[in-house]
Amino acid sequence: MPRIVTIRTVAERAGCSIATVSRVINRSAPTSAEVEARVRAAIDELGFRPSEIGRALKTLKTRTLGVLIPSLTNPVFAASVAGMQAAARERRHTLLLTATDYDPAAEAELVETLVAQNVAGLVLTVACAENNATLDLLEAESIPFVLVHNEPDTDARAAVCVDNAAATCALTEAMIAAGHRNIAYLAGRFATSDRSLRRYEGYRAAMETAGLDAVAPLELDYLGDAPSHAAALAGLFGGLSAPTAALCSNDLLALSVIGALRDLGIRVPDDVSVAGFDGIALGRAMSPSLATVDTPTRLMGERAVELLFEMIETGAAPRVERLPFSLRSGGTLAAASKRTRRQEPTPPTPPNP
């Protein structure tokens, strides 16, 4: 029989009214020292904790933030949620966590679930922040929300992110500086990540500035099994005019690509250089270490929650906050000249027979 201790129980025990108990709990009005002492004693003895439900029903406000992300299995999102959790706890709030598993169609339903719980606000990473009916709905109902990782094209939407295009541009320039001329761009499905698309823009800009051909992106399903990657990559890296480097739209994809290349007998970085995006911790631990764009993932989560509170409490206007990034050099990105030593890799099972 849980929670039979209500504010009324406490009032009886302390010999006062429930209003007084409430006042003691919330310090919402002055109370005599004597009564307060009795109330506090009663609370302790009974182990009473005010029900958030009752409170919420009255005030129509909960101490809960809704969170929507693609997946917890991606360390990027795990890290930012960790940041959110820390920031929320600072404000005595808790997170209501949901994940779409990269299914954009799930977004609407999950957000509705969160809204039905009367969350004070939302922090979300959606597949695409533009023309997003779910976000429009939140706006219409004036439920405050902040995007993380997404980089909206309008400043009218609150977001915490990095300048994806600039970062990828810088990374591409580093690859060009290392002597690479033929650089492939490998992406997760654009439909599930607008970041991926923005990053492609940065790559293209850098290539064009250098007078090089920006290749059309190869979209890979990075949740797919390695074999499917291997087939696609065998085609791309099979010929003599194969790229000497691959820029992947995120770190997880980069890891998967490196594994697939290894299975194909293509060495990284001796045959092909690989770089990622995000800066997950594991990229540092592996060897060769992963060249990537270092992104303050955890901080992004913290800032998102802080920005959200600002909007909730002071009604601050939404704004986009772009956090600094940095290039992380790594063993997977080598000078292109090295590749001249490459013996033609045994081309295993070309994609079409």
Added chain:
Amino acid sequence: MPRIVTIRTVAERAGCSIATVSRVINRSAPTSAEVEARVRAAIDELGFRPSEIGRALKTLKTRTLGVLIPSLTNPVFAASVAGMQAAARERRHTLLLTATDYDPAAEAELVETLVAQNVAGLVLTVACAENNATLDLLEAESIPFVLVHNEPDTDARAAVCVDNAAATCALTEAMIAAGHRNIAYLAGRFATSDRSLRRYEGYRAAMETAGLDAVAPLELDYLGDAPSHAAALAGLFGGLSAPTAALCSNDLLALSVIGALRDLGIRVPDDVSVAGFDGIALGRAMSPSLATVDTPTRLMGERAVELLFEMIETGAAPRVERLPFSLRSGGTLAAASKRTRRQEPTPPTPPNP
């Protein structure tokens, strides 16, 4: 002005009473087809979603599960939370997520927060499942909960875990079979992980069975910076009678140890073999790949939630569910004989001058 649409609004629009609307929503009693149609139309037009708060206050039950873990940054917990989330969603529940950041003192407070939200039940990973006042409290208030990763010594407590001792025992045997005789056990602080302690038991059992000396565990703070590890490890691996292998109580610690050893000029596995525990994905991606115990982390999260629902709905008695594990061989664990080729590593800055 969010959520001004209440059940009353719908009733007015549909020209019936709120009771009828409630009945249509919950199918809790038969309603005429005609009225039902009108109600559904009104609901759609108004975009009405019943407030979970109102519902919860009435029934004293929410569709929310409380989750407490040490940290989301550890992929082990991220994976199991991902499993919980999936299983919870299946039952139309959401997760209220909290993390202690490995501070056992935070457990009580966070659990209270969750309980105050009237969660239907809890899934938690605590520092130590024995003599835990917080768990006793939950039991006393008969709030259903399931432990994950923790392996309680009594069957009276619900838990989903692996047989930590057996697993570590098997891993130790594999190391012995590889020719290692002097095997160190490196652990995170026992105070923050009873798993770590159980795993040590397994190690000791295997060593004793083989007639070898089980060394006292070296407790490392694996949240600490690498330098602190280096100092401790320099002492352990400095001498001539240094261990040829190190068994780490978890994968994250193993990664950290490998990095520290590398900084000390000690090669893995040429000079020292290293193995971990958990089977995080990144262990596969790195090279040499991490030898470890493969643990069905995500599944553990799923099973924990399913077991929790069983307890909530059918009042099933708590039970311990031990999931299967498997040894994962990896490049960090090599035959001991190899080590004979080891040149004495440059002993960098011994711990005491």
Added chain:
DNA sequence: CTGTTAGCGCCTTCAA
């Protein structure tokens, strides 16, 4: 300074 009271949104008897 303290008590009484009216709801917040919903579900659920009890009548009709």
Added chain:
DNA sequence: TTGAAGGCGCTAACAG
């Protein structure tokens, strides 16, 4: 098959 009414735990007016 439907409506009226009470109450879940709490906060906030309003009295006193």
